Amino acid sequence: MNDVFKQGERPTPDKANSRSRAFYLEVLLLLAGFAFVSVVIFQLFGSAYNLSVDATRTENALTSARNVAETFSASQDDASFEAALAGLPGFADVMREGSRVTLKTDTGLFVGVNLSAKPQSAGMMRSASITVFSGDTGEGEPLYSLESEAYESGRGVVA
Amino acid sequence: MATRVSDKASSLFMLALFAVIVMLSLILVVFGSNVYRAIEQGRTADNVARAGTAYIISRVESVDAADALSRRAGPEGDMLILAENVSGQTYETRLYLSDGELCEEYALAGAPVDTENATAIVASDVFDFSYSRGLLTVTTSSGTQCVALQTSQGGAGL
Numbered sequence: 001m002n003d004v005f006k007q008g009e010r011p012t013p014d015k016a017n018s019r020s021r022a023f024y025l026e027v028l029l030l031l032a033g034f035a036f037v038s039v040v041i042f043q044l045f046g047s048a049y050n051l052s053v054d055a056t057r058t059e060n061a062l063t064s065a066r067n068v069a070e071t072f073s074a075s076q077d078d079a080s081f082e083a084a085l086a087g088l089p090g091f092a093d094v095m096r097e098g099s100r101v102t103l104k105t106d107t108g109l110f111v112g113v114n115l116s117a118k119p120q121s122a123g124m125m126r127s128a129s130i131t132v133f134s135g136d137t138g139e140g141e142p143l144y145s146l147e148s149e150a151y152e153s154g155r156g157v158v159a
Numbered sequence: 160m161a162t163r164v165s166d167k168a169s170s171l172f173m174l175a176l177f178a179v180i181v182m183l184s185l186i187l188v189v190f191g192s193n194v195y196r197a198i199e200q201g202r203t204a205d206n207v208a209r210a211g212t213a214y215i216i217s218r219v220e221s222v223d224a225a226d227a228l229s230r231r232a233g234p235e236g237d238m239l240i241l242a243e244n245v246s247g248q249t250y251e252t253r254l255y256l257s258d259g260e261l262c263e264e265y266a267l268a269g270a271p272v273d274t275e276n277a278t279a280i281v282a283s284d285v286f287d288f289s290y291s292r293g294l295l296t297v298t299t300s301s302g303t304q305c306v307a308l309q310t311s312q313g314g315a316g317l
Contacts, residue, residue, distance in 0.1 A: 027176060038187055041187060041191070042190070045195075048194060048198055049198060052197065052202065053201070055205060063212070070294065070307040071307070074293035074307035074308070084292065084294060087291070089298060
């Protein structure tokens with residue numbers, strides 16, 4: 001089966017069919033390769049875009065957590081902390097159930113704050129554990145967590 | 160005759176295949192450039208937000224003292240004044256809006272506002288600030304940022 005033709009020789013129908021099949025097989029392989037490379041490139045672009053969206057969401061979560069922490073630091077007690085959060089732009093649905101304060105942000109995030117207090121020799125060390133979740137409920141993926149502490153004088157158990 | 164028809168079909172097939180590959184490549188390029196543009200816009204917005212707010216916070220925290228912060232009328236709305244005492248002289252860092260940008264001007268207290276000497280911090284159409292119970296809230300186009308002043312009378316002038 002020699003497919004090399006001498007000059008002036010016309011290929012027989014069998015040889016021509018064989019060449020044609022080889023050509024189509026080559027084209028098929030080329031298309032498959034191109035499709036594979038295209039899929040990989042599409043996936044790379046998609047991953048890059050998802051990373052960018054995640055970065056923006058994390059940035060928003062960080063800003064929200066920082067604002068909540070600063071508000072906690074400036075507040076005198078848990079009640080004033082809740083009231084200050086309710087008055088801040090960008091925050092909504094501020095609710096307090098016992099030692100947990102929750103709120104929603106205008107960037108579509110949910111913030112949960114667990115408050116605790118530890119009596120000191122003079123005053124009280126208040127702590128806030130701030131966690132920002134994706135989505136508008138506390139069941140989303142935790143995006144960012146921050147611990148904050150503030151000392152409150154004059155309201156503690158004197159040892 | 161059959162060979163000619165077959166050759167023609169083969170040529171057409173080749174042409175169609177070439178067109179498909181070119182179209183797919185174009186789609187890939189357009190899709191990629193759109194994704195890149197979206198990523199770049201997001202990155203720029205994040206950088207602007209981070210740079211602008213972080214700078215304001217650090218400036219406020221660096222002058223956190225009694226009567227250090229005050230409000231005065233600026234070129235476009237109110238300006239935030241951060242006062243500090245250097246070698247017996249009072250200097251002011253003034254933050255205000257000018258020509259769509261949040262600007263910073265450092266000058267001797269009492270000197271008139273000179274927008275030519277101001278440095279643009281970040282592009283913003285909004286600059287609003289308020290103070291309540293130790294918490295300074297600053298709002299720009301990038302968002303709202305809170306700063307807890309350590310000095311209880313730091314924002315007495317606001």
